[in-house]
Amino acid sequence: MSEGTLYDAVWENHKVTELPNGQDQLFIGLHLVHEVTSPQAFGMLRERDLDVAYPDRTFATTDHIAPTEAEKRERPLVDDQAEKMLSALESNTDENGITFFDFESGKQGITHVVAPELGLSQPGMTVACGDSHTATHGAFGSIGVGIGTSQIRDVLATGCIAADKQRVRRIEIEGELGEGVYAKDIILKVIQDLGVDGGVGHVYEYGGPAIEALDMEGRLAVCNMSIEGGARAGYINPDETTFEYLEGREYVPEGEAFEELKAYWESIASDDDAEYDDVVTVDAGGIDPLVTWGINPGQVIEISEPVPEPSSFEARTDREAAASALEHMEIEPGQSMLGYEVDVAFLGTCTNGRVSDFEEAAAVLEGHTVGDGVRALAVPGSETVRKECEARGIDETFINAGFQWRRAGCSMCLAMNDDMLEGDEVCASSSNRNFVGRQGSKEGRTVLMSPAMVAAAAVEGAVTDAREYLGEGPTGGAGGVEEVAD
Secondary structure (H helix, E strand, C coil), rough: EECCCCCHHHHHEEEECCCCCCCEECCCCEEEEECCCHHHHHHHHEEECCCCCCHEEEEEECCCCCCCCCHCCCCCCCCCHHHHHHHHHHHHHHHCEEEEEEEHHHCCHHHHHHHHHCCCCCCCEEECCCCCCHHHHHHHHHEEEEEEHHHHHHHHHHCEEEEEECEEEEEECCCCCCCCCCCCHHHHHHEEEEEEECCCCCCEEEEHHHHHHHHHHHHHHHCCHHHCCCCCCEEECHHHHHHHHCHHHHCCCHHHEEEEEEEHHHCCCCCCCCCCCCCEEECCCCCCEEEECHHHHHHHCCCCCCCHHHHHCCCHHHHHHHHHHHHHHHCCCCCCCCCCCCCEECCHHHHHHHHHHHHHHHHEEECCCCCCCCCCCCCCCCCHHHHHHHHHHHHHHHHHHEEECCCCCHHHHHHCCCCCCCCCEEEEEEECCCCCCCCCCCCEEECCCCCCHHHHHHHHHHHHCCCHHHCCCCCCCCCCCCEEEC
């Protein structure tokens, strides 16, 4: 097993005891709840007449069912089920003294956007939430894990969960990203190289020159999709980029207290001579933007590559999965994704719903308009992100281009509100999953890509190399569907 890694340090600092079944009882430093997975857990507490053990370490927001159209945020919500879930969260947090970032707070948004921007997520923490993308918080050098309803109950009642320690894989990201290539492309490249099951039984420690060069919002995007690579969690060792981001945020101590925390944060980083269970190198230098061609995030290629032949996969299950994906997506092997027509462009989510994501997309949209027949949604990850974008005038670029500028929420990532695909629409999406039915229609098709690529697809009405709009890519526009030579 690993030794001397940040994961080992954080685990030992939060381990309470070893349980009779061989698992460890792990204390959770930050517990995040939302409206979808928490009601049953609070109900279990009431049945047992239990109080929330650490309400000061528990924070709530509403995101999955949050309407993103301003007029639909009036209470009661039009959707009866959504209103019931939101009302339950309101009463549960109020009864238990838990801070709730509701619509009126001005801080509402996606859990994994809100907690980082408020400084709730900090290095050395254990973070738990009833949401698989809790891995996002590892960008700070914490260990974030998604948990189920029974574990939410356990954290609420005791502050702890029962957990198995994982192996640690170091992923060294070499190279320097070119213009028009972003953090989203890094993590898609990792998943392309290692697969959607590559991280099973592991946590991923990301490092290397390409990671060190990322700002915090880029690091959050990388760690966010660790779960898509099969890892239990993903993290990045804290450094000056981390500390500069955190200093001055609402829930971060100031002055001497901050300096003391910083010293601790530095101390928990992986040792120079740390031992890992596995080390993998991924070369991100010179890669082209990546897009998915199939129905899981591992079915992904660089935009310059052809869609693979099912026969090129070694495992029978992978060949069958590829054939099924191509049939669903209506794509032929050997085809280029360039020119693949899209009906919807969606920018947002806990992966790519931060200010820098909208800046990157706005750089592509400036002076252009959304293609005829394309429905384009820009959904900030939080109300804080929305207000910052509006203060900078970024929203005007989107609105002038023909995007709908929305309020904060998960939106079309998983279509638990009115934002969803219809029929067999194709969506160019900055989200993290392209599963069949994920965006609200079993016939719908999703192509994952970076925010800049979403913007370019919105303008062209087809998958396009965004570098054409940034002066770095091939010329000539998307055109029609192209064939790529083997």
